[in-house]
Amino acid sequence: MTCGVRPRVLFVSKPVAPPYRDGTKCLVRDLATHLERSQPIVMSTKGAPRLQNTSTREAVQTEQVYADAGSFSPTMVANARAALWLLTRSRADLWHFVFAPNRASSHVGRALSRIRRVPVVQTIASPPRSFRGIETLLFGDVVVAQSLWTRQSVLAHAPDCTVEVVPPVVGEVRVRTAAEQDRVRGELEISGEQPIFVYPGDLETSRGAEVVAASVGAIVRELPDAVVVFAYRAKTEEAHRVRRELEARLDSTHTRFVAESSDFLSLLATSRAVLFPVDDLTGKVDLPIALLESMALGVPVVTWDWGPLRDLDGAVRVGADDREAFVASVIRVAQDSGYRREVVDRQRVAIAERFSAKVVARAYEAIYSRLLAF
Secondary structure (H helix, E strand, O other): OOOOOOOEEEEEOOOOOOOOOOHHHHHHHHHHOOOOOOEEEEEEEOOOOOOEOOOOOOEOEEEEEEOOOOOOOOOHHHHHHHHHHHHHOOOOOEEEEEEOOOHHHHHHHHHHHHHHOOOEEEEEOOOOOOOOOHHHHOOOOEEEEOOHHHHHHHHHHOOOOOEEEOOOOEOOOOOOOHHHHHHHHHHOOOOOOOOEEEEOOOOOOOOHHHHHHHHHHHHHHHOOOOEEEEEOOOOOOHHHHHHHHHHHHOOOOOEEEEOOOOOHHHHHHOOOEEEEOOOOOOOOOOOOHHHHHHHHOOOOEEEEEOHHHHHOOOOEEEEOOOHHHHHHHHHHHHHOHHHHHHHHHHHHHHHHHHHEHHHHHHHHHHHHHHHHOO
């Protein structure tokens, strides 16, 4: 690295290309567009829209590593293409790996970094189902967890590891217009007067969908016009089975199911509250991007005070599995305007001080600086 030249940081991740419905891709996109003292490089696909750094106003360097934008889980072929590119073509000063630790990717990442002698930052993009043997999956010169819970879980099984905490990031979230909110309501056949509550979680992972389903009756008793929307991504076939089972149990007057919303952010924006009583975040970043986007949009988030979600400053956090308190909190943010404003203000402070792209990018650049001495 030549003195005076900004160091080149390559993000090793899934293809950074639309659609941005994946927390890992959003993390890389928002970091790459907000770094100030280093030059970001992202791995993408042919024809993908170029990103622009909001600080330097330069186009983010994009390498056409992948054949397509891929699915939730990258294929072996996609992983092989990425590994070959790192081995033969990368000229970056530092590699920043952002993925859920797994045996194959970690083995390849460790080997390539040793062969190429490139310093590595490794972000645990989402917590593993089990932390047993986690030390074999960590190879970064600096390992970053995205919550205190993940850090503590790593150290409980690998006490000799050094793990830092940098929270997830949310980029700029555009305020949704009344027309956009009306349109998404129209698609769901929900009038403008009806309060909407959104569950933006998986159906087949965690008990979140079941807790929300069991809460519908209590919510409707207090708010007779309320509609609870289950907005999810079908990552497995099991999601379709769970949806059918829930639809058979629940009153369609007060529930909707949306597998892929045409405008997810407008759905969040038009909601009275976002509900997330989740006890298993397998396959998700520690603080799902939908929750941070809701907070940025001024929508209260009600969740369990559990695991990584304990780091969700500003949100309404209820004791894990205290279903009565959960429903009471949902009703309160819906009916008590003063309390609602208090929650919204707290959330916006948390976004500005902890989760904004500039703040998180600054934290990562401090790590890069230590490794590269710039």
